[in-house]
Amino acid sequence: MADLASRISKPEDAPAAADAGASTSAAETKIETAEPSNLVDNEYEVEIKLSDLQNDKENPLFSVSSFEELGLSKAINDGLLAMNFKKPSKIQERALPLMLSDPPRNMIAQSQSGTGKTAAFVLTVLSRVDLTKPTQPQALILAPSRELARQIQMVVQTVGQFCENLIVEAAIPGSISRETGVKSSVVVGTPGTVMDLVRRRQFDVSHLKVLVIDEADNMLDQQGMGEQCVRVKNMLPKTIQILLFSATFPDKVLQYAEKYAPNANQMKLKQQELTVKGISQMYMDCPAEKDKYDILCKLYGLMTIGSSVIFVRTRDSATEIQRRMEADGHKVSALHGAYEGASRDALLDDFRSGRSKVLITTNVLARGIDVSTVSMVINYDIPMKGPGDREPDAETYLHRIGRTGRFGRVGVSISFVYDRKSFDALSHIAEFYGIDLIQLSPDDWDFTEQKVQEVIKSSRAKADYAPNATSGSG
Numbered sequence: 001m002a003d004l005a006s007r008i009s010k011p012e013d014a015p016a017a018a019d020a021g022a023s024t025s026a027a028e029t030k031i032e033t034a035e036p037s038n039l040v041d042n043e044y045e046v047e048i049k050l051s052d053l054q055n056d057k058e059n060p061l062f063s064v065s066s067f068e069e070l071g072l073s074k075a076i077n078d079g080l081l082a083m084n085f086k087k088p089s090k091i092q093e094r095a096l097p098l099m100l101s102d103p104p105r106n107m108i109a110q111s112q113s114g115t116g117k118t119a120a121f122v123l124t125v126l127s128r129v130d131l132t133k134p135t136q137p138q139a140l141i142l143a144p145s146r147e148l149a150r151q152i153q154m155v156v157q158t159v160g161q162f163c164e165n166l167i168v169e170a171a172i173p174g175s176i177s178r179e180t181g182v183k184s185s186v187v188v189g190t191p192g193t194v195m196d197l198v199r200r201r202q203f204d205v206s207h208l209k210v211l212v213i214d215e216a217d218n219m220l221d222q223q224g225m226g227e228q229c230v231r232v233k234n235m236l237p238k239t240i241q242i243l244l245f246s247a248t249f250p251d252k253v254l255q256y257a258e259k260y261a262p263n264a265n266q267m268k269l270k271q272q273e274l275t276v277k278g279i280s281q282m283y284m285d286c287p288a289e290k291d292k293y294d295i296l297c298k299l300y301g302l303m304t305i306g307s308s309v310i311f312v313r314t315r316d317s318a319t320e321i322q323r324r325m326e327a328d329g330h331k332v333s334a335l336h337g338a339y340e341g342a343s344r345d346a347l348l349d350d351f352r353s354g355r356s357k358v359l360i361t362t363n364v365l366a367r368g369i370d371v372s373t374v375s376m377v378i379n380y381d382i383p384m385k386g387p388g389d390r391e392p393d394a395e396t397y398l399h400r401i402g403r404t405g406r407f408g409r410v411g412v413s414i415s416f417v418y419d420r421k422s423f424d425a426l427s428h429i430a431e432f433y434g435i436d437l438i439q440l441s442p443d444d445w446d447f448t449e450q451k452v453q454e455v456i457k458s459s460r461a462k463a464d465y466a467p468n469a470t471s472g473s474g
């Protein structure tokens with residue numbers, strides 16, 4: 001078992017590294033709710049020295065070529081230009097030629113969170129569809145949540161804004177009319193809804209050329225949506241090109257993915273390459289579970305410098321924390337699977353546009369969601385998996401913290417530990433990725449403020465180049 005203490009940088013004068021058992025004795029620590037000091041205003045501007053990052057060979061955003069050199073159509077290039085995408089990232093530069101080759105070949109592609117995997121497969125999809133048949137479904141993209149499906153739909157529409165006759169539909173609960181069925185060339189959906197539509201003959205899959213599975217390790221996992229994805233695949237043409245994307249591919253799932261997408265080209269990362277350098281990973285050594293809430297409230301001021309996502313284990317605790325925080329005068333929203341679709345959409349749209357800045361959620365938003373203003377992620381509960389939630393969930397940890405630090409931006413993650421189990425779980429995750437975590441203590445609030453502001457303020461200098469992301473704009 002990893003020793004977290006060996007992977008942390010200790011604050012000067014801070015209490016000794018967490019021995020969770022011992023730290024409970026400090027349960028009486030007084031915690032005040034305070035706005036962070038020294039803040040000029042609440043605007044969060046990103047500093048992206050993107051041109052520097054894209055010239056650094058070690059960086060996942062590095063590339064040597066331009067989009068023009070990748071042989072994309074003029075309409076697609078115009079779309080990229082309008083989005084201010086100047087150069088491809090590594091995954092885009094390397095995966096695109098492989099995915100666009102003829103005859104088409106399957107692909108399993110891994111790249112760190114926020115490095116542009118969506119555009120990589122969207123460019124392939126747009127290059128493959130024949131827009132003289134605009135209502136003939138030709139590409140299907142599957143994602144694990146309605147939020148991610150809607151987001152990908154928006155990316156296809158934005159990159160494809162100059163592609164004449166492009167119609168993109170979301171196949172999520174309540175989105176496709178029973179009378180008309182699917183009438184678009186590109187369909188982005190969740191597997192359950194897609195399966196229903198095909199079964200009810202409202203989705204003609206006979207001309208599909210490309211199947212993309214985003215967050216593929218999660219989607220193909222036998223414990224999750226694996227069965228649905230197999231059923232969907234079995235309904236599709238046998239010759240379909242299959243593209244599997246994720247930031248994480250645990251060995252067990254990879255073996256299965258290789259069967260799902262046979263003879264695939266593969267782009268894989270080593271375990272130590274998985275974390276994004278721009279994310280400063282910290283942990284808060286809470287005296288006891290009951291103190292977590294007060295500590296969270298104390299962080300509120302820092303959370304609202306940009307926007308923040310707070311991840312909790314259950315829907316009930318998301319609702320409960322929201323209720324308490326609102327009662328204590330904080331403006332927060334909560335989004336989870338118990339809400340119906342339209343409310344979920346409205347909640348996320350509010351968060352994207354900045355109308356709400358602190359979002360409490362469950363793992364439903366752990367993957368894929370791209371909101372460039374997110375400067376802080378809080379793991380209020382350490383992600384766990386397996387029977388009885390006994391195993392640390394290293395993949396979910398990586399995806400959760402990856403909601404910040406998107407495409408060269410910087411951000412902070414703070415994971416709360418309070419007992420031996422949570423401490424050991426986080427130690428395991430730190431060891432797994434070979435990461436050094438910065439210890440924060442509720443007894444040394446100055447240090448916490450200083451550490452967090454160091455990161456977030458460094459991002460406030462004027463960007464030398466900031467792409468117009470499709471996210472964050474509502």
Ligand SMILES: Nc1ncnc2c1ncn2[C@@H]1O[C@H](COP(=O)(O)OP(=O)(O)OP(=O)(O)O)[C@@H](O)[C@H]1O
Pocket residue numbers: 084085086087088089092111112113114115116117118119246247367368369370372402406407467468469470471
């Ligand atoms: N070549 C590019 N130049 C500038 N910005 C880009 C480029 N490619 C993608 N982006 C932007 O980078 C952000 C992250 O991209 P994206 O959401 O595709 O990441 P991802 O790799 O799919 O992450 P995750 O693993 O979290 O799903 C988006 O806001 C996107 O618009």
